[in-house]
Amino acid sequence: MNAFSELMVFQRETCALEQVMGRLGWDQETMMPRGAAAQRSEEMAAMASVLHARRTDPRLGDWLEKAEAPDAAGAAALRLIARDFARATRVPARLAGELARVTSISQGLWAEARERDDLASFLPTLAQVVALKREEAAALADGGDPYDALLDEYEPGASSAEIAAMFDRMRPRLVALREAVLGRARTPPPLKGLFDRDAQLRLTRKLAETFGYDFGTGRLDLAVHPFSSGSGADVRITTRIAEDDPFNCLYSTIHEVGHAVYEQQIDPAYRLTPLGQGVSMGVHESQSRIFENQLGRSRAFCGWLHGVMAAEFGDMGLDGPEAFYATVNRVTAGYIRTEADEVHYNLHIMLRFDLERALIAGDLAVPDLEEAWNTRFAADFGSPVDRSAHGLLQDVHWPVGLFGYFPTYTLGNVHAGCLHAALRRDLPDLDAGLAEGDLRPALEWLREKVQRHGGLHEARALIEQATGAPPNEAPLLEYLERKFGALYGV
Template identity: 35%
Template sequence: MQELKNHLKKLSKFESALSLLHWDMETYMPPNAVEKRAQIIGEISGYVFEQFISEKTQELIEKAQPNDVESQAILRLVKKEYERMKKIPKELFVELQIETSKAQQAWQNAKKEKDFNLFKPNLKKVVELEKKVIEVLGYEENKYDTLLDQYEPGLKTKQLNEIIPPLRSFLVEFLENLSQGKQPNTEILEGEYDETLQKRFSEELLKALNYDFNSGRLDVSAHPFTISISHNDVRITTRFDRFDIKNSIFSTIHECGHALYELGIPEEYRELPIGDGASMGIHESQSRFWENIVGRSFEFWKFMYPKFVKYFPRFEKIDIKDFWRAINKVERSLIRTEADEVTYNLHIMIRFEIEEALINDRINVDELPLIWNEKMKEYLGISPKNDSEGVLQDVHWAHGSFGYFPSYMLGNLYAAQIFKQMKKDIPDFYQKVENGEFKPILNWLREKIHSKGKVYQPMELIKMVTGETLNPQYFIDYVSEKYKEVYML
């Protein structure tokens, strides 16, 4: 077993180098370096791919004799990944790495120019390659299941189609009910916010939430992300909008949640298949927990508001309750990352339906802008004015991350269920938040979730933590209670 671990740890070091190259590509790399960087990433990725699917890996898998839960999980995960990767021709794997690297830069340019046509050729290529991967990997009922499994092991399209309709019905009706309540005054948030001050406040937020700047850093990117380079190197990016302070605040807290999870995974799990989050849905539960359940709570702002006012003194005259209601305003908005807790899952449902249809050849890339706009009108009653507000707003398709979006919705559902259990174990949860005592909350998450790495399947883990499998009712109860208070219903 130790030989297999050593082999995997060696390959993991190359993955760390690739992570660093990707981080640089989205933060500081000069634009003219795209072509060469894509080739470098392709070359290193190809080498790791070859080494992983080699006879040596197969021999070590066959020889391995796990003697504990962690070793059993390592063997289970590496066997699954080996069997998956072995089916993919190296040329196809490398081509996908190169094309997604190019597509990311094309997406950035297209988004800036608000023109989907500048990204369309790259996206067509990525979609074509993703479909080839699905064909060689195989599928049972739905092609999309093959992609879902990469992010949420064991999840099927069929299960999502069971979860979504009742949740969608509740959200649409609840959205209508809130329109009858007392509307928050968001005019108090209008105005210009200095980007330097936004960054300093973002750093203040991260320090308060126990993000370790000796093990990470904060930078700016077109689309906020968290990336784990190695055990004590987990980096965050955010973005600043001069006219929308909520953007940087909640992007920063969201990414902090991801980073805290990564930093809480045991060091001995690192460089091994278990040295990761249980799934992207569980990962998103951590970011959404800190962003929404903590970061959008009234108690959180009772603690942070004096610090916020220090950077933006014009809020001295604004009542904290009015501020809290304003940052929790529910509205039919265009941008997913800026959406409130009530409408957010509707944004995810739109993306899931489009992706699933695209992968199953019921729609094509040329139709995406039109279909996107139609679904926005159907679900949220609004239409984007340009492609940047619509089909170009997310980087995921440029990455080739088809199947990822449902993780965000699952993250919201998991987070509410985890929170229900946490309140039983920490009855004075909101008092601790109001006092700025976030360490006991983080320690609870570390014990129950972070310390488990990827040893357990996501549904196993959620049952271990909460005593039951995924139950969307906890999310429905959470948003109902909170937003009736926000809207004074």
């Protein structure tokens, strides 16, 4: 075999092992008995060590130097392997294993602390995670910006300065829209009554299939924090159920289905290669957010969903499809990011982005983090945080070391805004299908423009190729102002 073929055989095995490690993480969130946490942390550390050894194998450097790509896909694969090799060789094996061990333990301790609303018991563990991530960031940065080095894991090529500038442009318009909407006397009512758990799960499966999820290569389970896991022929999703709030379950599921369908629709030829997964978390979030919001919360789709829910649950205390649409898009200044409406969501992300940058830079200490969170929340949302489970403890990201991940949610919203404008330009009759619960034209457009390419193109180039223009925040902000201006008469 030539150098390129040898490299791709080696890389295929590495990708397979990465999927195995991902399955361990899925099991930990869904099926693993609580008593197995300590052993699982050792298993995760062992897998991390094996993977780190493969990612830093000296043969990779030799193969990369000699390999000649046979086509565009091969060239993209070489680019991604070289990038990952450069990153991996900067991180000591000891640190990679310790990060896997500590974050595995931290995940279980976070879930218990969140359930008990007991931040104090978790802060020492969080401090360990932050210290390890600072060490990793310094190693990866190699003299550059440590936070940018972590951000690059999720959004290659992006910089915190660029993101901060975009957030600064967005914040005034988001705050103005928030104040205008909340200043209106009319507020849509919430749903009334309790909604049976089994019925919610039945409807959840129906919605997943409606949005293109293939249960032949996937499954749906319950977890504390909804997520999607896997790629190719094994892509799993989770959701959670609240009997007094079915939208929590239904829209969390639609969101995770967006991630999962992206992975399921990548060209099968790319499976177990560097191209066989989403190109960046920002692009990944664009798929989940356009599924959840621009499609799933549209007036046309809500008309169909109202009929489906009424058939399943009966009277929901709302006067018809228009009232249902208004309730689905109800704007309230709640505490929880994953339950936030479209007006508030990006303000949640901006809060987390600023705090985690300060944490990694060493400008904010873990013992001071809750006070900083609560102060910022009160300033941005106009009310104090009532308990830790509604504040610092609500998200799993920092406990498991995902620093640099949060800004990709708003990048995803920005990309979704661009994609939605192009989608409606290309499919002017889109609402006719949505009103019948027919997502196929939209799903096919997204598959062709974004999903099938996997990691073939760089993120920014992919969005520009799909929409005909460089990604920017204007389409998202115009969509939000138009939609909520009409709903609330502002």
